[in-house]
Amino acid sequence: xxxxxxxxxxxxxxxxxxxxxxxxxxxxxxxxxxxxxxxxxxxxxxxxxxxxxxxxxxxxxxxxxxxxxxxxxxxxxxxxxxxxxxxxxxxxxxxxxxxxxxxxxxxxxxxxxxxxxxxxxxxxxxxxxxxxxxxxxxxxxxxxxxxxxxxxxxxxxxxxxxxxxxxxxxxxxxxxxxxxxxxxxxxxxxxxxxxxxxxxxxxxxxxxxxxxxxxxxxxxxxxxxxxxxxxxxxxxxxxxxxxxxxxxxxxxxxxxxxxxxxxxxxxxxxxxxxxx
Amino acid sequence: xxxxxxxxxxxxxxxxxxxxxxxxxxxxxxxxxxxxxxxxxxxxxxxxxxxxxxxxxxxxxxxxxxxxxxxxxxxxxxxxxxxxxxxxxxxxxxxxxxxxxxxxxxxxxxxxxxxxxxxxxxxxxxxxxxxxxxxxxxxxxxxxxxxxxxxxxxxxxx
Numbered sequence: 001x002x003x004x005x006x007x008x009x010x011x012x013x014x015x016x017x018x019x020x021x022x023x024x025x026x027x028x029x030x031x032x033x034x035x036x037x038x039x040x041x042x043x044x045x046x047x048x049x050x051x052x053x054x055x056x057x058x059x060x061x062x063x064x065x066x067x068x069x070x071x072x073x074x075x076x077x078x079x080x081x082x083x084x085x086x087x088x089x090x091x092x093x094x095x096x097x098x099x100x101x102x103x104x105x106x107x108x109x110x111x112x113x114x115x116x117x118x119x120x121x122x123x124x125x126x127x128x129x130x131x132x133x134x135x136x137x138x139x140x141x142x143x144x145x146x147x148x149x150x151x152x153x154x155x156x157x158x159x160x161x162x163x164x165x166x167x168x169x170x171x172x173x174x175x176x177x178x179x180x181x182x183x184x185x186x187x188x189x190x191x192x193x194x195x196x197x198x199x200x201x202x203x204x205x206x207x208x209x210x211x212x213x214x215x216x217x218x219x220x221x222x223x224x225x226x227x228x229x230x231x232x233x234x235x236x237x238x239x240x241x242x243x244x245x246x247x248x249x250x251x252x253x254x255x256x257x258x259x260x261x262x263x264x265x266x267x268x269x270x271x272x273x274x275x276x
Numbered sequence: 277x278x279x280x281x282x283x284x285x286x287x288x289x290x291x292x293x294x295x296x297x298x299x300x301x302x303x304x305x306x307x308x309x310x311x312x313x314x315x316x317x318x319x320x321x322x323x324x325x326x327x328x329x330x331x332x333x334x335x336x337x338x339x340x341x342x343x344x345x346x347x348x349x350x351x352x353x354x355x356x357x358x359x360x361x362x363x364x365x366x367x368x369x370x371x372x373x374x375x376x377x378x379x380x381x382x383x384x385x386x387x388x389x390x391x392x393x394x395x396x397x398x399x400x401x402x403x404x405x406x407x408x409x410x411x412x413x414x415x416x417x418x419x420x421x422x423x424x425x426x427x428x429x430x431x432x433x434x
Contacts, residue, residue: 006322006323006324006360006361007324010324010327010328011323011324011327011357014324014327014328014331014353015327015353017331018331018334018345018349018353021335021345021349022344022345022346022349025344025345025346026346037335037339038335038338038339038345039339041335041336041339041340042339042340044287044336045287045290045291045294045336045339045340046340048287048288048290048291049291049294049295049340051291052291052292052295053295056295056297123295124294124295124340126341126342131342131343133342135340167342197397
């Protein structure tokens with residue numbers, strides 16, 4: 001055992017650097033931006049994360065191939081047959097789509113487009129219980145404000161983008177809200193935000209700020225209303241599971257909405273450019 | 277040279293911690309590899325290296341998590357300096373000591389971060405501590421080994 005004398009000047013200098021970085025971060029966040037140091041840190045960590053996710057996928061695939069080779073070959077044949085069937089269905093669906101579009105045009109309704117967007121994979125999941133965010137990597141450059149969804153429903157939007165990687169704020173984020181409405185003719189409008197506590201059966205959303213005496217029923221579909229311009233109208237959000245009326249004012253309604261997107265298993269998502 | 281190697285180790289630790297495979301999670305918790313790396317750097321390189329490790333590790337982790345830097349810096353840099361003071365003391369080069377330090381350090385670090393950003397409910401936070409601390413202590417073994425190898429090869433100047 002021996003006594004060592006350390007020089008403390010470097011420690012103080014590092015503490016000063018830390019203080020400066022903290023102040024810069026607070027200032028940047030105050031303006032809704034990300035500080036240069038954080039961007040630089042993300043720029044070096046994200047490629048490493050991306051490589052590790054790829055490595056993990058390759059390992060899993062190799063493991064599956066080694067253990068279940070014969071069964072996979074049979075499954076492949078079955079899937080090829082199924083693909084052929086689905087291709088036939090797709091052709092039929094496209095003819096229905098064209099027919100539907102023509103009918104909507106006759107009725108004067110907006111014709112919705114064919115599904116668009118680019119697939120992206122999730123490379124990071126926020127562990128902060130309040131700030132529900134994911135980091136995604138797409139095959140093309142991302143932009144701030146890009147909409148992110150799964151086939152089932154809305155996931156959130158890109159709040160920070162660097163090249164083809166970006167941070168997505170989820171519907172479950174405590175500081176996030178979406179203008180929404182009930183999917184019905186003259187459906188009531190409200191605001192969807194994360195329920196403060198996790199409910200049985202997973203994380204829930206709340207639909208509130210509904211007009212007094214709003215007509216909300218269990219089983220109603222909730223979609224984005226497009227008000228505010230952050231999200232386009234008509235994106236599916238979830239289904240109403242419960243309707244709660246205020247004990248003080250029965251006309252005041254809050255609906256518990258189960259999101260369509262499976263937030264516990266977000267591996268791949270689809271990114272849609274605003275207006276795209 | 278060692279001050280280039282430590283950030284590379286910390287980048288790797290951050291990336292592995294953030295992409296820890298789901299089948300290796302214990303009750304949804306993975307090990308805190310950045311914490312383990314900061315402890316190992318402190319024990320191997322002294323308080324200055326520990327403080328530097330805490331700064332870089334805290335910056336990387338908070339940036340990827342979207343967390344506030346202040347609390348993370350205080351926790352990780354403080355830990356790096358405190359652990360660095362153990363360098364050269366009895367048994368400080370034993371991996372068991374590094375593991376024990378990790379077991380104690382995680383609750384301490386999380387308590388410091390708690391002051392800066394309180395969690396919405398105590399249940400998940402306690403689970404995070406009770407599962408995360410022993411898991412991190414276990415994961416400290418290979419991390420400490422890697423840091424020791426790098427430190428021995430590159431010989432830091434105090």
